[in-house]
Amino acid sequence: MLARDTAEAIVGAVTRSGTLLLGRYxxxxxxxxxxxxxxxxSPPIGTAESR
Structure with a gap:
């Protein structure tokens, strides 16, 4: 049986390369x-590169 631990995080930023930066308080x-x-x-939706 696999153990799974979860936590909530906030997307703090999306960089130009499409990397998500996640944070917690x-x-x-x-x-x-x-x-x-x-x-x-692919570029994140809503960026100039995706249009």
Whole structure:
């Protein structure tokens, strides 16, 4: 049986290369970077590159 641990995160930014920067709020209320993705295969929707 596999164990799975989940948590909610906020998308803090989407870079020009399509990388998502994910954050979570610390107990003191600051948004902290916790993860980032690899660049997306296509430009994010709504960017100049996707038009």
């Amino acid at each position: 610390s107990p003191s209320g600051r948004l902290r970077l916790v993860a980032r993705t690899t660049p997306c295969a």
